[in-house]
Amino acid sequence: MSDVLIIGAGVIGMLTARELRIAGAEVTLLERGELARESSWAGGGIISPLYPWRYPDSISQMARASQQLYATLCDELHGSTGIDPEYTVSGLLIQNQDELDPARHWASRYGQRMSVVNNSAITELEPERENPPGQALWLPDIAQVRNPRLLQALAEDLQQRGVHIKTQTPATGLALGDGHMQGIHTPDGLVSADITVLAMGAWTGAFSRMLPSPVDIRPVRGQMLLFKGQPDVIHHMMLEENRYIIPRKDGRILFGSTLEETGFDNSVTKTTRRELGQLAIGRYPVLKDFPVERHWAGLRPAAPAGIPYIARHPQIENLFINAGHFRNGVVLGPASARLLADLLLKREPALDPTPYALNAPRG
Known part of the structure; x- marks a missing residue:
């Protein structure tokens, strides 16, 4: 039996697994589908909240802590796996x-x-x-990472470190007794560990309804386009009227994204593809010369005021939650994982954990 069982292998779950494994814990990572194929894969990878001054201090403080960790994290991942997350200070x-x-x-x-x-x-x-x-x-x-490559590097790094990864293994229920988490039900049977961490992104809220004091997290869909461009056509990231453009090193260009209350529907729509395409080309006419290579959607885990839950559950002593990062999972990931590990391992926390507690006020 592992020391820690983490439910959810997005960027938050994987970074948390890495932080705990570095500290010496035996970690099992459980994922209902493939690794990091939801919101973590779908986002843009800007290492900053959008319009950061609109967020509460708890987000700015965590974002700043993550920004100070990112370059070293990406260097370590590149060195250990050969996969370059493409950390780039593009402004x-x-x-x-x-x-x-x-x-x-x-x-x-x-x-x-x-x-x-x-x-x-x-x-x-x-x-x-x-x-x-x-x-x-x-x-x-302000920097960016190419989040699919970051996630590929994290997956390889975790395997090298001996983290036990179980994909295609959905969590279907909880085994609770006397204020203690006894395990997670799956189609393959009960999976147990000394401590369990819920890091299920947009699915955390619905799953936590099985618990006393569930968390308030809902899915918010975001659609994105990827143009197959050329290097140095667009040089910097730019945010205008809630739509951003992000140039990658190889010339590909991201444009997005939407905010849609569609529940757990992560399908794409022709209307949005047309609207995003027209807006992108209207701002950058050169994009009409490049094909749209992909159009996809992800489900962001939205907690009130965008403040994630990073805490021990108040009624279940061996259950922790690290979820609800909304649009900022990649941005906040390293500092979020470190804070969760600090709390779980009873280390002196690098950040004040109070704003992220389950019972903390959220706007």
């Missing part, structure tokens, strides 16, 4: 003329370089941007 332009004061306050508080640039400077940074906005915020130090 982020944000069109937002109405929130300069809160943006400046946030940047000063969290030590983030930021300047206001006019449309001629935007054109210099992004020559292919048609009719650039009159003004934008320029954050030159």
Whole structure:
């Protein structure tokens, strides 16, 4: 029997497994499908919350902690697996003329370089941007990862470290007794460990209804397009009116994403494909020369105010939850995993755990 059983092998589950395994724990990772094929795979990989000054301090603090870990994490994964997560400091332009004061306050508080640039400077940074906005915020130090490659590297790293990975093994129920988690029911039987961690992303809320004090997490669909472009056509990430563009090293270009309340429906729609395509080409006419290689959707795990649950369950002593990161799973992943490991292993936590407790107030 393992020391720790983690339910859910997205970026949060895998990073948590890695953190605990490095600390010496025997870890089993249980996944209902294939590794990291849901929200973790589907996102853009920007290592920053979008419009970060709109979030509570608990998100900004965790994001800053993760940003300080990411370059080393990606170097370690690349070195151990040969898979490059493509950590790239490509900078982020944000069109937002109405929130300069809160943006400046946030940047000063969290030590983030930021300047206001006019449309001629935007054109210099992004020559292919048609009719650039009159003004934008320029954050030159914001990085990105290519999240599918990050997840592939994590999966290989966990296997090398001896983490027990069970895919195609859905958790179907809980075995509880006297305030203690006895195991997880699966089609193959009961799987047990000394400690269980729920890291099931958007599915955590529904699954936790079997528990006293369930968590409030719902799925929110996001659709995305991938253009098969060429290197150096678009140079930087840019966020405008809740739609972002992300250039990859090999020339592929992501454009997205939507926010849709569709329950657990992660299908794509022709209407959204057309709308995203028209908007992308309207901003960057050069994209009409490149085919749309993929169109997909993911289900984000939305908790109130976007604040994840990272805590021991208040009524079940050997159950922890690490879920509800909404659009910020990749952004917050390293610091989130470290905090969960700190709590589980009874180490001095690197971050104040109070805002992420199950009973903490959320906006």
